[in-house]
Amino acid sequence: MQVESLFPAIAKWVNGGYGHIEIGDQEGLGFIARALDYGGLVFEDEKPRTLAESMAVLEKELARWFEEYENG
Secondary structure, three states: OOHHHHOHHHHHHHHOOOEEEEEEEEOOOEEEEEEEEOOEEEEEEOOOOOHHHHHHHHHHHHHHHHHHHHOO
């Protein structure tokens, strides 16, 4: 199964030119998941403990962002 079908909002964000995501361990902060556009930070979560949790939270929040962005 392709990543795009599992995480459509993340795929739209990255492939659609909206911005990029960051997932990983950041010194002093621990594990972190971020979505950034060309103006800066759009979403950040320091609660995920795994890659799977990070992908899930990014998918949820980016889907919410797209819903608000596209519906005004």
